[in-house]
Amino acid sequence: MTALLEIENLRVRFPTMGPLRARLTGVADPWIDAVCxxxxxxAEGETLGLVGESGSGKSxxxxxxxxxxxxxxxxxxxxxxxxxxxxxxxxxxxxxRMAMMFQDPVGSLSPRLTVRSLVAEPFRIHGVRDRxxxxxxxxxxxxxGLGPDFAQRFPHQLSGGQARRVGVARALALDPKLIIADxxxxxxxxxxxxxxxxxxxRLQGEIGVAILIITHNLNVVRHVTDRMAxxxxxxxxxxxxxxxxxxxxxxxxxxxxLSANPEPDPDAVLNRVExxxxxxxxxxxxxxxxxxxxxxxxxxxxxSEAPAVSSAGGAHxxxxxxxxxxxx
Amino acid sequence: xxxxxxxxxxxxxxxxxQHLGQLxxxxxxxxGLVLVLLVVLSALFAGWIAPYDPxxxxxxxxxxxxxxxxxxxxxxxxxDILSRVIAGGQxxxxxxxxxxxxxxxxxxxLGLLAGYGPEWLDNLLLLLFDAxxxxxxxxxxxxxxxxxxxxxxTVILVVTISSVPIYARIVRTQTxxxxxNEFILAERAMGAGPLRILGVHILPNVVGPLxxxxxxxxxxxxxxxxxxxxxxMGVRPPTPSWGTILNDGYNYIRNSPWPVIAGGIPIVVVTLxxxxxxxxxxxxxxxxxxxxx
Numbered sequence: 001m002t003a004l005l006e007i008e009n010l011r012v013r014f015p016t017m018g019p020l021r022a023r024l025t026g027v028a029d030p031w032i033d034a035v036c037x038x039x040x041x042x043a044e045g046e047t048l049g050l051v052g053e054s055g056s057g058k059s060x061x062x063x064x065x066x067x068x069x070x071x072x073x074x075x076x077x078x079x080x081x082x083x084x085x086x087x088x089x090x091x092x093x094x095x096x097r098m099a100m101m102f103q104d105p106v107g108s109l110s111p112r113l114t115v116r117s118l119v120a121e122p123f124r125i126h127g128v129r130d131r132x133x134x135x136x137x138x139x140x141x142x143x144x145g146l147g148p149d150f151a152q153r154f155p156h157q158l159s160g161g162q163a164r165r166v167g168v169a170r171a172l173a174l175d176p177k178l179i180i181a182d183x184x185x186x187x188x189x190x191x192x193x194x195x196x197x198x199x200x201x202r203l204q205g206e207i208g209v210a211i212l213i214i215t216h217n218l219n220v221v222r223h224v225t226d227r228m229a230x231x232x233x234x235x236x237x238x239x240x241x242x243x244x245x246x247x248x249x250x251x252x253x254x255x256x257x258l259s260a261n262p263e264p265d266p267d268a269v270l271n272r273v274e275x276x277x278x279x280x281x282x283x284x285x286x287x288x289x290x291x292x293x294x295x296x297x298x299x300x301x302x303x304s305e306a307p308a309v310s311s312a313g314g315a316h317x318x319x320x321x322x323x324x325x326x327x328x
Numbered sequence: 329x330x331x332x333x334x335x336x337x338x339x340x341x342x343x344x345x346q347h348l349g350q351l352x353x354x355x356x357x358x359x360g361l362v363l364v365l366l367v368v369l370s371a372l373f374a375g376w377i378a379p380y381d382p383x384x385x386x387x388x389x390x391x392x393x394x395x396x397x398x399x400x401x402x403x404x405x406x407x408d409i410l411s412r413v414i415a416g417g418q419x420x421x422x423x424x425x426x427x428x429x430x431x432x433x434x435x436x437x438l439g440l441l442a443g444y445g446p447e448w449l450d451n452l453l454l455l456l457f458d459a460x461x462x463x464x465x466x467x468x469x470x471x472x473x474x475x476x477x478x479x480x481x482t483v484i485l486v487v488t489i490s491s492v493p494i495y496a497r498i499v500r501t502q503t504x505x506x507x508x509n510e511f512i513l514a515e516r517a518m519g520a521g522p523l524r525i526l527g528v529h530i531l532p533n534v535v536g537p538l539x540x541x542x543x544x545x546x547x548x549x550x551x552x553x554x555x556x557x558x559x560x561m562g563v564r565p566p567t568p569s570w571g572t573i574l575n576d577g578y579n580y581i582r583n584s585p586w587p588v589i590a591g592g593i594p595i596v597v598v599t600l601x602x603x604x605x606x607x608x609x610x611x612x613x614x615x616x617x618x619x620x621x
Contacts, residue, residue: 066517088521095519102517108510112532125520170518 003041004079004177004210005065005098010038011073012057012064012234016283032282034060036234037074044177045208049221049242051257052231053279058214059103061231062180066100067091079177096126099171100180105163105187109155115141115166116151122173140169144199161192168199178210185220197224218261222246227315230254233282233290240316250312250323252295289321297322350612357608363601367594371417380408382415382568391584401586403576409590412568417594419480419569423553424546426484431491432542436535438492439499440526444507450500457493465490465552473561483562487549494545495538502534536613544606547599554595570595 012035015022022030035057042048050058063069064084065076071084083094099122102108109118119137122128138148144165155163164184171179184200185193201224204211213225221228221242229239230253238251249255256275275294280286286293292302299322307321351357370377379399386406394401400409442453463471469486476482506512507530515525550570556562557571558578565572570591577587 063513068513068516092519095517100514100517102510102514104510108514110511110515110529112529121515121520122518125515125518125524 004044004046005042005212006077006080007038007040007061007065007074008077009074010035010061010064010071010076010084012060012069013072033072033234034282035064038231038234038236039074040229040236040239042178042210042212045204045210046227047204047211047213047225049225049228050212050214050231051216051218051221051228053216055279055282056231057234058231059182060234062100062182062212062214065180066095066098092126096122096174097176098178098180099174099176101164101167101171101182101184103183103186105160105167106155106158108167109158109163111155113154114151115146115153115155115158118155118166119151119170119173122170126174128174136173140173141166143172143203144169159192160188161195164188164192164196165199168196168203172203172207172209175207176209178212180212180214182214183216184213185215185217193220200224218258230257233280233285235290235319236317237291237320238316238318240312240318241314244312244314244316248312248324250316250318251291251320252297252324253291254318255324256296289319297324347612351608354608354611356604357611360601360604360606360608363597364605367417367598367601368421370414371421374414374418378408378411378414380411382407382411383566384408391580391586393584393586400590401584403573403587404580405576409573409587412573413570413590413594415568416570416573416591417598419563419567420550420553420594420598423480423484423487424549427487427491427549428542428545430484430488431495431545432538434488434492435495436499436531436538439496439534440503440530442496443500443503444522444526444530453496453500457496460489461493463490466555469552469556469561470559473556478556478561478564480563480567483553483556486556487552491545491549495541498538498541499534502537503530506530506533540606540610540613543602543609546602547595550598551595 011033013031013033015030016032017025017027017030019030038057038061040048050061052058060069064071067083067086074084075082076084078094078097081094083091086094110121113121116134116137119140120133123131123133123136137151141148141150146162146165146169150158150162150166155166158166171181179200181200184196188196197220200211203209211224213220215221225242227240228242228245229236230245230251231237232253238245238249238254245254246258249258252273253275256273259271259273273296275296277294280290280293286303288304289295289298289302289307292298295302301321305321307319309317309319310323311317312323351361384407388398388402388406388408390402390404390406392398392402392406398408398410400413403409403412438453442450465487468490469483472486473482476485503526512525512529515529520529553562554569554571554574557569558575559571560575562571563569573591574588577584577591581588
């Protein structure tokens with residue numbers, strides 16, 4: 001079975017200055033790689049969590065998949081067909097199969113449109129005329145637990161949780177195979193976060209849609225996802241089945257992230273692994289292993305030689321010379 | 329409350345009803361509305377209101393002071409000035425309406441193009457806007473009139489061209505600020521094309537401030553029209569315009585100031601009216617712009 005979404009060696013670059021200025025100031029390479037050679041695949045009905053600090057390239061990766069930012073290198077395939085570099089009409093059928101939810105629940109809804117129009121947008125954009133829009137809107141709002149009286153409201157009249165539900169309803173409109181959710185719980189109360197996650201999980205059970213969740217909330221990842229990938233400076237440092245990664249992290253960065261996550265149990269032994277310093281600038285990537293500047297276990301070799309991708313059994317892969325599982 | 333008819337109560341609760349209520353409570357806004365209505369209605373019903381034919385020579389004695397027969401007096405050809413002022417209002421409002429409609433349409437189109445299009449197009453259009461804006465309106469008008477000859481249409485053309493950059497720049501800036509908003513990204517992710525994004529999602533968010541600006545621009549346009557007509561570069565005699573009335577009276581100002589005063593009053597009334605109205609509208613629709621807070 002081919003995977004629903006395959007990303008192979010994806011690279012997204014942004015210019016830091018215009019070509020003329022680069023020429024004049026003698027900068028040889030005015031580009032930064034926001035996403036730097038990333039490969040992953042998502043099967044039908046699967047949930048993948050993408051974790052990383054701010055600026056690690058998670059959102060850029062998602063936008064590249066949706067065709068919102070240009071792909072510099074690599075391939076994006078949906079159901080085996082390449083979609084990178086496509087635009088407009090050619091991309092339209094794939095955009096029906098993938099829906100993206102953006103971070104800001106209210107800000108991602110067009111402010112002058114009613115909820116009815118917002119939820120009907122996908123049908124209008126893709127020229128779906130053979131359905132009764134009112135019935136569809138009512139069905140979709142019902143699916144996400146909003147009454148039909150919400151249809152006449154405007155985004156500024158909605159709470160964050162309600163707006164998020166509208167976003168989910170709209171993402172589901174054209175029966176997509178994949179939903180990309182960029183921080184679906186950001187800016188919501190904890191109780192509402194739970195509701196939204198339960199909603200997504202329930203819908204996935206009912207409809208069988210695959211979900212790519214981008215977040216820095218590890219609890220979300222632990223409870224909702226089947227697999228997870230950890231991103232640092234535009235690269236995956238570790239990916240694998242969520243349970244395995246949580247139980248036996250191999251990369252020191254993963255360990256540090258996991259240990260920074262507060263435990264709800266007050267008796268749990270606090271065993272925090274602190275990482276020092278700031279995320280390095282994308283303009284000056286460290287040589288060797290890019291994490292060695294902040295790594296607790298960094299040795300001589302890490303600063304000169306970049307580690308290759310190694311396997312820790314099955315699909316669990318990491319990029320480290322001295323993985324924790326083996327000598328820690 | 330129970331006696332208020334349902335329809336009336338519902339109107340008062342709509343956004344339009346509330347805005348109207350706010351406008352009527354704002355004293356300067358109300359004054360502005362009254363002045364604007366006065367001018368607009370007198371122009372619309374000029375045929376019924378004007379006591380004489382504005383073109384008729386020797387409707388009364390030459391240069392007569394105001395009297396019951398001729399409220400604003402008569403000019404050097406004995407034409408009734410009140411009738412000419414009313415007819416001049418028609419010309420002024422025609423120019424204002426045509427100019428602002430054309431400038432808004434062009435300005436919105438070019439502004440959206442510059443704001444949403446590729447960077448080189450943006451730079452090109454900005455250069456064009458700045459080039460146009462660098463001419464003083466009257467000097468630019470004199471040049472164009474020399475080329476095309478004085479007429480109502482030349483005035484409309486000149487004022488339109490010089491107003492387009494103002495509207496276009498505002499639309500461009502707002503479009504640029506908006507195009508990286510998440511709701512625009514979301515639309516693009518769903519597959520919406522540029523036309524749909526501009527028309528359905530960006531345009532409704534930029535027209536509000538533009539309409540306010542347009543209403544405050546009306547007196548400016550009318551003043552330019554009167555100015556050009558005064559200089560003999562606008563409306564051709566004998567068609568009455570507030571500018572030509574001023575010009576006609578100017579030669580006799582020492583002995584008979586009535587024509588000049590009568591030609592100046594409507595310009596003052598229109599300027600005050602539209603300015604008050606525009607400021608009141610601005611306060612209502614965009615409270616953030618209020619200066620007195």
